[in-house]
Amino acid sequence: MNASIRTLTPARFWLWMLGFIAFTALCVIIAPLFGSETINFSRALNFSYPIEENTDRFILFAIRMPRIVLALVTGASLAMSGAAMQALLRNPLASPFTLGVASGGTLGAALMIFIGVGATAFAVPGTVLGAFVVSLLTLALVWALAYRSGRLPTGMLLLAGVSVNFLFGALVLLLQYLSDFEQNFALIRWMMGSLDTVGYDSVWGILPVLVLGSIALFMHARAYNLLALGDEAAKTAGVNVRNLELTGFIAAGLLAGAAVSQVGPIGFVGLIVPHAVRMIVGPDYRLVLPGSMIVGAGFLVLCDLVSRVVLAPVELPPGIITALLGAPFFLSLLRSKAREVVV
Numbered sequence: 176m177n178a179s180i181r182t183l184t185p186a187r188f189w190l191w192m193l194g195f196i197a198f199t200a201l202c203v204i205i206a207p208l209f210g211s212e213t214i215n216f217s218r219a220l221n222f223s224y225p226i227e228e229n230t231d232r233f234i235l236f237a238i239r240m241p242r243i244v245l246a247l248v249t250g251a252s253l254a255m256s257g258a259a260m261q262a263l264l265r266n267p268l269a270s271p272f273t274l275g276v277a278s279g280g281t282l283g284a285a286l287m288i289f290i291g292v293g294a295t296a297f298a299v300p301g302t303v304l305g306a307f308v309v310s311l312l313t314l315a316l317v318w319a320l321a322y323r324s325g326r327l328p329t330g331m332l333l334l335a336g337v338s339v340n341f342l343f344g345a346l347v348l349l350l351q352y353l354s355d356f357e358q359n360f361a362l363i364r365w366m367m368g369s370l371d372t373v374g375y376d377s378v379w380g381i382l383p384v385l386v387l388g389s390i391a392l393f394m395h396a397r398a399y400n401l402l403a404l405g406d407e408a409a410k411t412a413g414v415n416v417r418n419l420e421l422t423g424f425i426a427a428g429l430l431a432g433a434a435v436s437q438v439g440p441i442g443f444v445g446l447i448v449p450h451a452v453r454m455i456v457g458p459d460y461r462l463v464l465p466g467s468m469i470v471g472a473g474f475l476v477l478c479d480l481v482s483r484v485v486l487a488p489v490e491l492p493p494g495i496i497t498a499l500l501g502a503p504f505f506l507s508l509l510r511s512k513a514r515e516v517v518v
Contacts (some may be wrong), residue, residue, distance in 0.1 A: 176501055182463065183459060183461050184377075184445055187356075190463070191455075191456055191462055191466060192465060192466070192469065195452075195465075195466050195469040195470050196469055197472075198469075198470060198473050199247075199469050199470065199473030199476070200473075201473075202473040202474075202476040202477045202480070203247070203303040203473070203476060204261050204478065206239070206243050206246075206476050206477075206479070207235060207240065207243065207485045208241045208415065209483065210234070210239060210286050210484065210487070211483065211484075211487045211488035211489075211490065212234055212264055213233045214230075214235055216231070216232050216235075216258060217231070218231040218425045219231035219234070219235040219236075220232070220366050221233045224230060224424075230458070236256050237373055237374070238373060241372050241373060241374055241375050241378065242367075242370050242371065242372055242479065243476055243479075244375065244378050245370050245372050245375075245377050245378050245437075245438065246370050246472070246475045246476045246479045247472040247473075247475070247476060247477075247494070248378055248382050248385055248434075248472070249370065249380045249381060249434045249437070249438050249475055250391075250435040250444055250448075250471040250472045250473070250474055250476065251385055251468045251469070251471050251472040252381055252384065252385045252388070252430040252431070252433060252442065252447075252471075253271055253430070253431060253444040253445040253471060253475070254444055254445055254448040254449060254467040254468055254470065254471020254474070255385070255388065255389055255392060255427075255433050255435075255467055255468045255471065256271035256388075256417065256426075256427040256428075256430040256431040257269070257270050257271050257427075257444070257445025257446055257448065257449045257467065257471075258263075258306045258392075258445075258448075258449035258452075258460070258463050258464050258465065258467040258468075259392050259399075259423050259426060259427035259430075259464070260274070260427050260445070261449055261450070262399040262402065262403070262423065262460055263329070263399075263402075263420060263423045263424065263427070264329045264331075264332065264333065265329065265403060265450075266329070266333075267400070267450050267453070267508065268446070268505075268508060269333075269446075270442075270443070270446040271427060271430070271431035271434075271445040271447040272340075272431065272440070272442065272445070273333065273336045274313070274314060274317050274332075274336045274339075274424075274428055274431070275313045275317055275335075275336045275337075275339035275343060276313055276314065276428055276431040276432050276435060277340075277384075277431070277435055277440035277442070278313070278339065278340045278342075278343035278344050278433060278517075279310045279312065279313030279339070279343055279432075280287075280306035280307070280309060280310045280313075280315075280345070280435035280436055280439075280440060281305070281306070281343070281344075281365075281366055281435075281439075281440055282309050282343045282346055282347055282350075283302075283304075283305035283306040283308055283309030283310065283436075284302040284305050284306040284362070284365050284436075284439075285347050285350045285351070285362050286309070286344075286350065287301035287302050287304070287305035287306075288301075288302060288350075288354070288358050288361050288362050288365070289350045289353070289354055289358060291479065292304075292305070295517065300325050302432040302436075303380065303436050303437060304436075306432075306436035307432055307433065307436035308436055309324055310428070310431070310432030310435060310436060311428075311429075311432060312426070313339060313343070313428075314425070314428040314429075314432070316334055316335075316339060317332065317335045317339055318401070318424060320335035320338070321334075321335040325363050326406075326417070327420045327421075327424070347362075348379070350362070359511045363373060364492075365439050366439060366440060367439065367492035367495065368438055368439035368440055368441035368492050368493060368494030368496050369438060369439055369492055369493070369494075370438055370479050370493055371476075371490070377437045377438065378496055380433065380436065380437045380475075381433045381434055381437055384430060384432075384433035385430065385433070387426075387429075388426040388427075388429055388430040389430075389464075390467075391422055391425075391426040392423065392427075392464055393464055393465065394425050395419055395422060395423065396460040396461040396463075396464050397460075397461060398419050399416045399419075399423075399464075400458070400459060400460050400461070401414050402414065402416065402419065403458065413477060413502050431445070438458025439492075441492065441493055441494040441497055442494060442497060442498055442501060443497045443498055443500065443501025443502070443504070443505070444471055444475055444478075444497055444501075445471075446501060446504070446505060447474070447497075447500065447504050448467050448470050448471040448474055449467045450504075450508065451470070452466040452467050474491065475497070477502070478493050478496040478497050479493045479496075481496050482495065482496045483504075
């Protein structure tokens with residue numbers, strides 16, 4: 176076991192988790208208080224007459240709360256996916272979009288917008304269906320390109336993901352060039368990412384994947400600690416590296432794919448949050464994985480709050496806020512890694 180990983184006692188585990196839960200709870204409490212419209216909370220919490228006749232109650236419970244819940248599950252999914260990718264690739268600069276999931280989802284949505292598919296079976300929006308299906312196909316393609324003789328070399332996985340990103344990015348540009356003004360506008364709005372929702376349909380599109388994916392990753396948290404020592408060390412300790420990589424690859428991809436299909440490619444959450452949690456609690460994935468899920472949920476709620484109030488009444492896409500925060504963070508990571516190499 177990595178010498179930098181301390182013995183994890185139940186008391187230490189719950190101390191950190193309660194701290195992270197307190198952060199996210201604070202974000203959830205603050206978020207409904209602000210927005211482009213000022214609401215009267217005493218009136219909003221008055222349930223004596225129908226919601227249709229109570230504007231404050233409608234804004235709080237039909238607009239702001241669904242948006243906050245969507246931000247929670249989206250942020251949790253992206254952060255968990257990023258933590259898993261960083262564990263699999265042994266690289267703190269990895270993110271959910273390393274696998275090309277974002278570009279695959281964007282291509283799927285672009286195809287649906289280009290051919291004019293609206294609602295599909297079970298009233299699922301065409302962009303959601305297209306983004307999720309192509310995200311899954313992207314995972315299969317990247318796996319097929321990277322997998323070699325029973326192994327999944329991290330270098331090959333990174334190269335495959337980067338190649339697919341470039342290819343799908345070019346195809347999206349082609350579709351944009353061939354699209355009319357209305358199609359281009361719809362695609363650009365989708366590519367910016369949005370948490371704008373009424374009701375909880377988008378939440379139910381992510382939540383089951385989040386539950387199953389997080390369970391699959393939590394079950395292998397100790398194995399990820401061993402994997403950090405190298406493939407051979409992990410095998411010696413009894414870890415089935417191939418199954419671990421396959422499970423982590425699928426879980427991380429599904430988490431990112433489900434989030435991207437519902438809200439678009441909101442970047443940097445899966446890069447910033449796991450790295451920040453690792454800086455706080457250390458490299459133990461028994462803490463990093465659940466911590467990333469909880470903090471990621473609160474982080475995106477906070478970013479969405481900023482996007483709603485910074486230029487109110489105009490609402491910015493939350494992807495812009497995460498990018499403005501993430502780009503400097505990514506550059507600082509690169510500088511710190513460069514210093515390590517020089518030393």
